[in-house]
Amino acid sequence: MCLGIPGQIVEITDKTRKLGLVDVSGVKREVNLACIVNEEHPVADCVGDWVLVHVGFAMSRIDEAEAAETLKILEQLGEVQDELAAMRASAEALGKAS
Amino acid sequence: MTNLETAENGTTRRRRRDRINVPTVTLAHGGGGKAMRDLIDDVFVSAFDNPSLAPLEDQARFYLADLAGHGDRLAFTTDSYVVSPLFFPGGDIGKLAVCGTINDLAVGGAVPLYLSCGAIIEEGVEVDTLRKIARSMADAANDAGVQIVTGDTKVVDRGACDKLFLNTTGVGVIRTGIDLAASNVESGDVFLVNGVLGDHGAAILNARGDMALSTPIESDCAALHDLIHSLLDACSSVRFVRDATRGGLATVLNEVAEASEVGIQIQEDKTPIRDEVKGFCEILGLDPLYLANEGKLVCAVAEEDADKALAAMNAHKHGRGSVAIGRAVAERPGRVVMETVFGGRRIVDMLVGEQLPRIC
Amino acid sequence: MKYVDEFRDPEKAKFLLREIDKIVAAIASERDRPISIMEVCGGHTHSIFKYGIETILPDAIELIHGPGCPVCVLPMGRVDDCVALAEMPNMIFTTFGDAMRVPGSRKSLMQARAEGADVRMVYSPLDALELARQNPEKEVVFFGLGFETTMPSTALTILQGEADGISNFSLFCNHITIIPTIKAILDSPDLQLDGFLGPGHVSMVIGTDPYRFISEHYKRPLVVAGFEPLDVLHSVWMVLKQIAEGRAEIENQYNRIVPDDGNNVALESVSKVFQLREFFEWRGLGSIDHSGVRVRDAYAAYDAEKKFSVPAIKIADPKSCQCGEVLKGVIKPWDCKVFGRACKPETPLGALMVSSEGACAAYYQYGDIEKIHETTDAA
Numbered sequence: 139m140c141l142g143i144p145g146q147i148v149e150i151t152d153k154t155r156k157l158g159l160v161d162v163s164g165v166k167r168e169v170n171l172a173c174i175v176n177e178e179h180p181v182a183d184c185v186g187d188w189v190l191v192h193v194g195f196a197m198s199r200i201d202e203a204e205a206a207e208t209l210k211i212l213e214q215l216g217e218v219q220d221e222l223a224a225m226r227a228s229a230e231a232l233g234k235a236s
Numbered sequence: 237m238t239n240l241e242t243a244e245n246g247t248t249r250r251r252r253r254d255r256i257n258v259p260t261v262t263l264a265h266g267g268g269g270k271a272m273r274d275l276i277d278d279v280f281v282s283a284f285d286n287p288s289l290a291p292l293e294d295q296a297r298f299y300l301a302d303l304a305g306h307g308d309r310l311a312f313t314t315d316s317y318v319v320s321p322l323f324f325p326g327g328d329i330g331k332l333a334v335c336g337t338i339n340d341l342a343v344g345g346a347v348p349l350y351l352s353c354g355a356i357i358e359e360g361v362e363v364d365t366l367r368k369i370a371r372s373m374a375d376a377a378n379d380a381g382v383q384i385v386t387g388d389t390k391v392v393d394r395g396a397c398d399k400l401f402l403n404t405t406g407v408g409v410i411r412t413g414i415d416l417a418a419s420n421v422e423s424g425d426v427f428l429v430n431g432v433l434g435d436h437g438a439a440i441l442n443a444r445g446d447m448a449l450s451t452p453i454e455s456d457c458a459a460l461h462d463l464i465h466s467l468l469d470a471c472s473s474v475r476f477v478r479d480a481t482r483g484g485l486a487t488v489l490n491e492v493a494e495a496s497e498v499g500i501q502i503q504e505d506k507t508p509i510r511d512e513v514k515g516f517c518e519i520l521g522l523d524p525l526y527l528a529n530e531g532k533l534v535c536a537v538a539e540e541d542a543d544k545a546l547a548a549m550n551a552h553k554h555g556r557g558s559v560a561i562g563r564a565v566a567e568r569p570g571r572v573v574m575e576t577v578f579g580g581r582r583i584v585d586m587l588v589g590e591q592l593p594r595i596c
Numbered sequence: 597m598k599y600v601d602e603f604r605d606p607e608k609a610k611f612l613l614r615e616i617d618k619i620v621a622a623i624a625s626e627r628d629r630p631i632s633i634m635e636v637c638g639g640h641t642h643s644i645f646k647y648g649i650e651t652i653l654p655d656a657i658e659l660i661h662g663p664g665c666p667v668c669v670l671p672m673g674r675v676d677d678c679v680a681l682a683e684m685p686n687m688i689f690t691t692f693g694d695a696m697r698v699p700g701s702r703k704s705l706m707q708a709r710a711e712g713a714d715v716r717m718v719y720s721p722l723d724a725l726e727l728a729r730q731n732p733e734k735e736v737v738f739f740g741l742g743f744e745t746t747m748p749s750t751a752l753t754i755l756q757g758e759a760d761g762i763s764n765f766s767l768f769c770n771h772i773t774i775i776p777t778i779k780a781i782l783d784s785p786d787l788q789l790d791g792f793l794g795p796g797h798v799s800m801v802i803g804t805d806p807y808r809f810i811s812e813h814y815k816r817p818l819v820v821a822g823f824e825p826l827d828v829l830h831s832v833w834m835v836l837k838q839i840a841e842g843r844a845e846i847e848n849q850y851n852r853i854v855p856d857d858g859n860n861v862a863l864e865s866v867s868k869v870f871q872l873r874e875f876f877e878w879r880g881l882g883s884i885d886h887s888g889v890r891v892r893d894a895y896a897a898y899d900a901e902k903k904f905s906v907p908a909i910k911i912a913d914p915k916s917c918q919c920g921e922v923l924k925g926v927i928k929p930w931d932c933k934v935f936g937r938a939c940k941p942e943t944p945l946g947a948l949m950v951s952s953e954g955a956c957a958a959y960y961q962y963g964d965i966e967k968i969h970e971t972t973d974a975a
C-alpha cells in the first residue's frame with residue numbers, strides 16, 4: 139500500500155496553488171506541496187527539500203539527521219560484531235598458543 | 237498488394253508525379269484510383285527510392301542466385317506496429333517498423349535483405365506526418381542496408397484505426413552453419429545483454445503523457461543485425477539471440493528457460509538499467525525487467541567464450557555497455573531466479589498482462 | 597538514488613542478519629511454533645518479495661502478509677459500482693492503475709474500457725481534476741482508494757476543485773482506515789501473532805500514537821517500518837528484540853519520514869472533507885466498524901455516491917475463497933484449496949490474488965514455487 143519515493147524539490151511552479159517540481163533520478167513531475175509547508179517553512183523555502191512523494195503530493199520532509207542516525211546504528215552493529223569477532227579470534231589464537 | 241514503383245527491367249523508372257497538395261488523407265486516397273496512386277507516389281515511392289525495386293507488379297521479384305550468396309536458408313518474418321504516439325523521443329513508428337523486423341530476422345542469424353511495408357492509415361492523418369514517417373523508414377532501411385521493395389496502402393474510416401498502423405515483412409538469408417534457437421542453451425552458459433534495459437518502454441509510456449512526468453529517456457530503437465553478425469563472427473558457441481521487445485528481459489529469459497529446460501539465474505546488480513529508468517519505475521511502481529526494448533538483445537554463449545563475445549559486442553556501436561547478467565543452471569529447470577541486490581532471491585515470472593502503473 | 601540506495605546495502609544487511617540469528621537462536625528454543633510477525637502494509641509485502649527477504653531470514657521467523665493492500669480488500673460490489681459509474685454517458689472515469697484489473701461480479705474496469713467506457717489511468721487525483729478542467733462538458737469521477745496515506749491527496753484535490761470552482765469533478769470514495777482493521781485482526785480468536793511491522797507511509801500521516809492500544813491492550817510490539825529492504829530487516833530485528841526482552845512497545849524505525857505526531861496539514865484536510873462511515877465492507881474480512889470514510893455533506897457536490905446513483909449491491913465472496921484466513925495468518929496462501937488452480941493471477945477468485953501486493957499473487961509470482969508445488973501436489 140502507498141508507494142512513496144524520495145525526491146528533491148527543484149523549482150516552485152505555482153506559489154498560490156503550492157505546486158513545485160520534484161526530481162526523482164532525473165525524472166520530473168509537478169507535485170503539491172501543501173502537506174510540507176507551514177508558517178516556518180513557506181512554499182518559497184521548499185526548493186532543495188528532500189521529500190517523500192505519494193500520488194503527486196509531497197507528504198513528508200525527509201529528516202536527514204534521522205536517516206544518518208538509522209544508518210549509523212546499523213554500522214555500529216557491524217563494528218561491534220567485528221570487534222567481537224576479533225576478540226574471539228585472538229582468544230582462539232591465545233588458546234592455541236597456550 | 238501493389239509494387240511501389242514501375243520500372244522497365246528495373247532500370248527506367250516511371251515518371252514521378254507531383255506532390256499531392258491536400259494537407260490530410262481522406263477516404264478518396266484509399267479508393268484505388270488516381271488519388272491513391274498520387275499518395276503512394278508522393279509519400280512512399282519518393283522516400284523508398286532504390287534502384288533494385290522490381291517492376292510495377294503485384295509482387296517484388298529477386299534472383300535466387302543473389303540470395304544464395306548470403307547463406308543456405310531463407311528467413312521470413314512479419315510484425316505489425318501500432319505504437320502511440322507515432323513520434324517519440326528516440327524514434328517514430330517508421331523507424332520502429334524497419335528496425336523491429338530487421339531484428340526479428342537478425343536474431344535468427346539472418347542477413348536482412350528485403351522488407352515490405354503495409355500501411356493502414358486513418359482518414360484525417362496529415363500527409364506531412366506520413367511523409368516524415370516514410371522518410372524515417374527509408375533512412376533506417378538505408379542505414380541497415382536493406383531495401384523496402386513492395387508495399388500496400390489502405391485508408392480506413394476515422395476511428396477504425398489509431399492514425400497509422402504499419403506492417404513490415406522481412407526476408408533475409410541465414411548464414412551457413414548458424415543455428416540459433418532458444419532451446420540450445422546448456423547449463424553453465426552465460427547470458428549477455430548489449431546495454432541498459434527498459435529505455436523504449438519507459439520512453440513510450442512517458443511520451444503518452446498520461447502520467448505527466450518529464451524525463452530525458454529516449455527509445456533505444458536500433459537495427460541490431462550488424463552487432464549480431466560481429467558476435468557470430470567472434471564466437472562460435474552463440475546458442476541463441478533474442479531481442480527483448482514486449483515483455484522485456486524477463487519474458488525472453490522465461491521463454492528460454494522453458495525451451496531449453498534449464499534454470500536461469502541472473503543478478504540484479506549486474507543487470508544494467510539507467511538511473512532515469514529506475515526513477516521512472518520507482519515512481520510508477522513498474523518493474524524495469526518487463527519494460528520493452530527495441531535495440532536490446534539477450535544471448536547466451538558457452539562460459540569459456542563469454543569474454544570473447546563481450547569484447548566483440550562492446551566493440552560495436554550498438555553493443556557498448558554489453559555485460560554478462562547471469563547463467564544457465566541445472567536447478568529449477570524452466571524457472572528464472574534473480575539474486576537481488578540485497579542478497580535475497582526471487583522468482584522472475586512471466587507477466588500476466590500488461591504492466592500497469594500502481595500507487596500501492 | 598539518495599535515501600534509497602543506502603537502504604539497500606547488502607553489507608549492512610549482513611550485520612542485521614547476524615543479530616537476528618542470535619536472537620532467534622536464543623528465543624526459538626523456548627517456543628513450539630515459529631515467531632510470527634505480520635506486516636500490515638502491502639508495500640512491505642511487495643518489498644519482502646521483491647528483495648527476497650524471506651529467503652534470507654531464518655526459518656523460525658514467519659512473516660504473515662496482512663490486509664494492507666487497498667486493492668485486494670476492495671469488495672466486488674464496489675468494483676461493480678465503479679463499472680456502473682464508468683459506463684454512464686458523458687463520463688470520464690479516472691483511477692489508479694492498480695484498480696484496472698480487479699474483477700467485479702460482471703467485469704473489471706479494464707473490460708469496461710474495452711467495451712467503450714472512457715476509463716483513464718492517472719498518477720494523481722490532481723491529474724483527474726485537471727481532466728475535469730479540460731473537459732467542462734463531461735463529468736469526471738476519480739476512484740479514491742487507499743488508506744490514510746492517500747486520503748489527504750484526495751481531500752486536498754477536492755478542496756482545490758472547490759477553490760477553483762470546478763463542478764464536474766467528484767470522488768467515488770473507497771478510502772479505508774487501518775486502525776479498526778488491525779483491531780479486527782487482533783480480536784480474531786484463531787490468531788497467533790507475536791508482533792507487527794507498522795505501515796510506514798500511513799504513519800507519516802497519522803503518527804505513531806494511534807497504535808498505542810496494540811502495545812497497551814493487546815501486549816504486542818509494533819515497529820513502524822520503512823520500505824527499503826534494510827528498513828524491513830531492521831524493523832524485524834527491533835520486533836524480535838522486544839520479544840526477547842519481554843517488551844511490547846510502539847517503536848519507530850522509519851523516523852526519517854515518520855514524525856511521531858504525524859502530519860497536521862494532511863490530517864486537517866482529511867477531517868475537513870471526510871467523516872467515518874459506520875462500517876465498511878472488506879473483501880475477505882467482512883464488515884468492519886468505522887473502517888472507511890465518506891465525503892462530508894458539506895462537500896456533497898464532490899461525492900460521486902450522492903451525485904450519481906450507484907447500484908451499491910453487496911456481492912458475497914466466492915465460497916471456496918479462504919482469503920480471510922490467509923489475511924489473518926491462520927493458513928498460508930498455498931494451503932487455500934483453490935490456490936494456483938481455480939485462483940491464479942489471470943483469473944483471481946479471491947482478493948489476495950488480484951494485485952501483486954496480495955499475499956497469494958506475491959507467492960504465486962515471486963515465491964518459492966517448488967515449496968508450493970510440494971504442498972499442492974501432496975494435497
Ligand code: SF4
Nearest residue numbers: 919932939946949956
Ligand atoms: S488462493 Fe485465491 S481464494 Fe485462496 S486465499 Fe488466495 S486469493 Fe483467496
